[in-house]
Amino acid sequence: MKVLLKGGRVVDPANGRDGPFDVLIDGDRIARVGRGLAVEADVKVVEIPSGLIVCPGLIDMHVHLREPGQEHKETVATGAAAAVAGGFTAVACMPNTLPVNDNAGVTGYILAKAAEANLARVYPIGAVSRGQMGEQLADIAELKEAGCVAVTDDGHPVATAMLMRRALEYTSMFNMPVIEHCEEQTLKGDGVAHEGFHASALGLRGIPGEAESIMALRDIALAELTHGVVHIAHMSARQTLDAVRYGKSRGARVTCEVTPHHFVLTDEMLKAPIAYDTNVKMNPPLRETADRDAMLAGLADGSVDVIATDHAPHHADEKHVEFDRAPFGITGLETAVSLCFDRLVHAGVVSISRLVELLSVNPARILSVPGGSLAEGAPADISILAPDVTVTVSAAKMRSKSKNTPFDGWTLRGGVAATIVGGRFVYINSQVSTLNAQLSTWFNPDQRD
Amino acid sequence: MKKDLLSIDDLSGDEIHLVLDTTEAMREIGQRPIKKVPTLRGKTIVNLFYEPSTRTRTSFEIAEKRLSADTLNIAVATSSVLKGETLADTAMNIEAMAPDMIVLRHGSSGAGHLLSRICKSRIINAGDGMHEHPTQALLDAFTIREHKKRIEGLKVTIVGDLLHSRVLRSNVKLLTKLGAEVWVSGPPTFVPAGIERFGVRVSPKIDEAIAGADVIMMLRIQQERMQGAFIPSLREYFTTFGMTEARVARAKPDVIIMHPGPMNRGVEIASEVADGPYSVILEQVANGVAVRMAVLYLLAGGTQED
Numbered sequence: 001m002k003v004l005l006k007g008g009r010v011v012d013p014a015n016g017r018d019g020p021f022d023v024l025i026d027g028d029r030i031a032r033v034g035r036g037l038a039v040e041a042d043v044k045v046v047e048i049p050s051g052l053i054v055c056p057g058l059i060d061m062h063v064h065l066r067e068p069g070q071e072h073k074e075t076v077a078t079g080a081a082a083a084v085a086g087g088f089t090a091v092a093c094m095p096n097t098l099p100v101n102d103n104a105g106v107t108g109y110i111l112a113k114a115a116e117a118n119l120a121r122v123y124p125i126g127a128v129s130r131g132q133m134g135e136q137l138a139d140i141a142e143l144k145e146a147g148c149v150a151v152t153d154d155g156h157p158v159a160t161a162m163l164m165r166r167a168l169e170y171t172s173m174f175n176m177p178v179i180e181h182c183e184e185q186t187l188k189g190d191g192v193a194h195e196g197f198h199a200s201a202l203g204l205r206g207i208p209g210e211a212e213s214i215m216a217l218r219d220i221a222l223a224e225l226t227h228g229v230v231h232i233a234h235m236s237a238r239q240t241l242d243a244v245r246y247g248k249s250r251g252a253r254v255t256c257e258v259t260p261h262h263f264v265l266t267d268e269m270l271k272a273p274i275a276y277d278t279n280v281k282m283n284p285p286l287r288e289t290a291d292r293d294a295m296l297a298g299l300a301d302g303s304v305d306v307i308a309t310d311h312a313p314h315h316a317d318e319k320h321v322e323f324d325r326a327p328f329g330i331t332g333l334e335t336a337v338s339l340c341f342d343r344l345v346h347a348g349v350v351s352i353s354r355l356v357e358l359l360s361v362n363p364a365r366i367l368s369v370p371g372g373s374l375a376e377g378a379p380a381d382i383s384i385l386a387p388d389v390t391v392t393v394s395a396a397k398m399r400s401k402s403k404n405t406p407f408d409g410w411t412l413r414g415g416v417a418a419t420i421v422g423g424r425f426v427y428i429n430s431q432v433s434t435l436n437a438q439l440s441t442w443f444n445p446d447q448r449d
Numbered sequence: 450m451k452k453d454l455l456s457i458d459d460l461s462g463d464e465i466h467l468v469l470d471t472t473e474a475m476r477e478i479g480q481r482p483i484k485k486v487p488t489l490r491g492k493t494i495v496n497l498f499y500e501p502s503t504r505t506r507t508s509f510e511i512a513e514k515r516l517s518a519d520t521l522n523i524a525v526a527t528s529s530v531l532k533g534e535t536l537a538d539t540a541m542n543i544e545a546m547a548p549d550m551i552v553l554r555h556g557s558s559g560a561g562h563l564l565s566r567i568c569k570s571r572i573i574n575a576g577d578g579m580h581e582h583p584t585q586a587l588l589d590a591f592t593i594r595e596h597k598k599r600i601e602g603l604k605v606t607i608v609g610d611l612l613h614s615r616v617l618r619s620n621v622k623l624l625t626k627l628g629a630e631v632w633v634s635g636p637p638t639f640v641p642a643g644i645e646r647f648g649v650r651v652s653p654k655i656d657e658a659i660a661g662a663d664v665i666m667m668l669r670i671q672q673e674r675m676q677g678a679f680i681p682s683l684r685e686y687f688t689t690f691g692m693t694e695a696r697v698a699r700a701k702p703d704v705i706i707m708h709p710g711p712m713n714r715g716v717e718i719a720s721e722v723a724d725g726p727y728s729v730i731l732e733q734v735a736n737g738v739a740v741r742m743a744v745l746y747l748l749a750g751g752t753q754e755d
Binding site for chain 1: 535536537558559560562563577578579580581612615618641642643644646647677
């Protein structure tokens with residue numbers, strides 16, 4: 001089937017396009033992008049309402065899908081459904097499942113579940129070390145062969161410099177990034193919140209920003225030593241951003257990501273609106289205003305490469321406990337785009353084109369996966385975004401199995417209109433009625449909000 | 450008064466004074482031959498203690514009994530938490546039996562806030578993790594007011610493990626709210642991040658911190674703090690921060706010395722100081738009962754019923 005997306009503003013920085021273009025999809029590929037494309041007889045035309053953005057599919061390179069082993073929190077299927085509802089055509093999932101994704105068997109299982117769900121593309125990320133124990137390298141070549149696009153011990157930093165060195169050396173033969181959850185464990189101790197006034201006032205044990213930046217500096221030094229590729233996950237502290245800038249200035253192969261919650265929220269959330277709300281407990285923790293502002297500056301000036309959500313679903317029961325006993329993490333797939341529009345684009349921090357780089361072009365490049373481009377012949381993974389739609393976040397209505405979000409009830413400007421994976425509409429926002437009406441006859445209603 | 454007493458933040462300055470004034474009346478009850486009034490007759494109060502506590506639990510229990518409340522003690526060792534029940538479930542189960550108040554002691558900061566969101570019963574925080582211990586601060590304030598007739602303008606110096614102390618946090622909030630000049634002192638390893646925003650003066654020089662003090666409040670040093678490398682040894686702590694008679698001499702001549710207990714003699718405080726003429730440590734314990742009677746009475750709606 002051929003589908004012509006007619007009108008709309010195409011934002012495709014990889015191909016230098018930002019303006020009114022039509023996109024012709026043939027089967028699962030992009031056939032043509034151009035102005036005023038002719039409507040052939042066998043083409044289904046979708047008029048894109050003016051004001052909507054057509055861009056290469058968004059890729060969230062840091063999510064936890066929890067399957068296998070913690071299906072009460074999320075499954076590959078519910079996570080993929082959450083992804084497409086959040087405008088993401090692909091996600092890369094962390095290996096801290098049960099068992100750990102440190103072998104081709106688990107990788108294959110995740111990919112089989114993803115194929116079954118048939119929504120977002122799912123790129124597994126393998127473990128750096130066997131069992132994420134930080135002792136022996138996992139079978140990384142086998143993981144790559146099975147479909148892993150990167151390795152990480154996310155949740156557990158690679159504790160020794162020696163193992164990190166070896167991982168960077170070993171992966172350099174595949175040009176595969178090592179994604180590091182930077183956290184100097186002895187400095188983190190049993191901390192549960194950012195070390196600062198708010199944690200002190202509430203009697204919560206602190207985690208200083210330096211627990212993150214010290215390890216980032218170590219890893220950047222090791223990337224220089226080994227010519228390996230390191231990607232700093234969910235950066236939260238201003239000192240870490242400085243470390244990344246330093247590394248980049250020296251030519252180290254380092255990239256970094258920031259989550260929406262770290263560029264929107266601060267540790268003031270520990271106190272209000274809900275004191276000790278376990279939905280503001282995540283690792284790394286929400287930091288202070290200077291850190292949040294540094295993340296915004298890094299997004300604006302190009303120091304930050306990627307926005308990723310660190311989507312970390314947890315069951316309500318697990319979060320309904322004392323703050324220090326609650327697991328770290330919040331969901332993020334279904335709020336990211338709205339937060340990006342509201343706090344970055346409409347706030348004048350980044351342009352829409354830059355946002356597409358952060359959410360699509362750069363993650364595709366770092367992970368060496370298809371996407372990030374609307375080039376002719378590329379897979380037809382396309383996100384249609386609605387920068388001006390008013391979104392009221394509702395945790396209850398989310399597709400993720402878990403509802404642990406601090407953004408419940410927030411009203412934000414900007415959201416997702418539709419998501420296309422492999423030429424197929426897999427999500428459409430019923431709030432964007434002009435689009436919805438056109439697609440209602442041939443769109444699977446299960447994927448509609 | 451608000452529904453719960455989780456933090457000194459829940460009390461206005463006027464309400465603190467109301468508690469202290471009510472404490473005067475409650476103390477009188479404790480001096481009678483028959484130390485019991487019917488004020489809380491028919492009220493059920495659950496003392497839910499997840500941490501071992503002698504002083505605070507006993508103090509609350511005596512206060513409750515003097516006011517004729519029906520009291521029930523749940524201690525962690527005998528409760529269903531050993532069977533894996535969450536605090537939220539325990540709270541819902543207790544709530545189902547409709548108590549009027551729950552007095553909670555818990556090792557996690559904010560545990561009372563969790564209970565407060567679940568329970569209609571009034572929650573009194575009897576110490577939550579490193580967060581607060583509001584009735585301790587109230588009894589300390591009462592003791593100070595007894596001796597100094599005021600709180601505003603006094604120099605109060607708090608010395609010790611500031612980082613881990615819930616007594617510190619409640620006292621700083623209360624004393625600054627009532628206009629005292631609060632100094633804190635301890636090794637920098639024990640100073641919480643961002644303490645400058647607590648509205649206190651911070652000095653690691655104990656002699657400077659206690660110079661001219663009207664009140665010196667010592668905090669307990671946990672024996673295990675060497676493990677986290679907070680202090681090299683208890684011996685060195687005593688030589689650098691222990692309250693000795695020589696140090697007390699730098700304060701005002703009529704200084705009072707306080708300690709929330711339990712004390713480590715020879716660690717944070719010399720016995721000569723703890724037992725000396727300026728020590729009000731046992732008065733604090735005595736006043737604790739009256740302060741808790743006042744809090745229970747006021748939270749139970751005492752002002753309206755009178």
